[in-house]
Amino acid sequence: MFKDLDPLLHQQLRLSVISLLVSTKEAEFGFLKDKTNATAGNLSVQLNKLADAGYITIAKSFRDNYPLTTCKITPQGITAFENYVSALQDYLKSK
Amino acid sequence: MFKDLDPLLHQQLRLSVISLLVSTKEAEFGFLKDKTNATAGNLSVQLNKLADAGYITIAKSFRDNYPLTTCKITPQGITAFENYVSALQDYLKSK
DNA sequence: GTAAAGTAGTTTATATTGTAAACTAAAATA
């Protein structure tokens, strides 16, 4: 009846991030922070969880002397998102 | 961009319960336990949270000498579910 | 040149939440 929901994606901030990355493919820390209204600390933690799971990669560089963190979704991340969305459908139908 | 998701509904077991109750209107503890594969303890806790929030009512009676717990969704519960589903759409579109 | 303010994050301490295990209480069964 109800399939288990991937606990990594069943969280508001991480789901927002993945949702954004699915369409943009790549995004900077500041962009994700703005779009999600997350605090930097929370975003940092959740990005690392997504990276640990292999759903995104995190690249660190510098731009104009400042550190720059760039995130990219992986094929596993895309698949996980698709599976999550599909599993969720059953919960939302209410039939 | 991303609306906040009702934290009471953004949890697998509670969402399953509400999803079931939206269509059945009324359901017994045992029925919910079977359909959701939850442990009795977990279900008991989560039902009480939904009741505290006014999303369901819990009626206690007896059937064949055994205690019987029956749950029913409230108008607030239905509204909350509808709002949750609508808010979630933005996360799932990935566009 | 150095003090203060700003950028871009990370770490950590605490609060919140989730859940399995232990428990209650009564009924059925052997």
Add this chain to the structure above:
DNA sequence: TATTTTAGTTTACAATATAAACTACTTTAC
């Protein structure tokens, strides 16, 4: 009358989430 079963509830611990504090460096202003 002891044991098992039904139908849950309570509680203690584990996992999760997040705000606040911190790191490390840069820019700006005096």
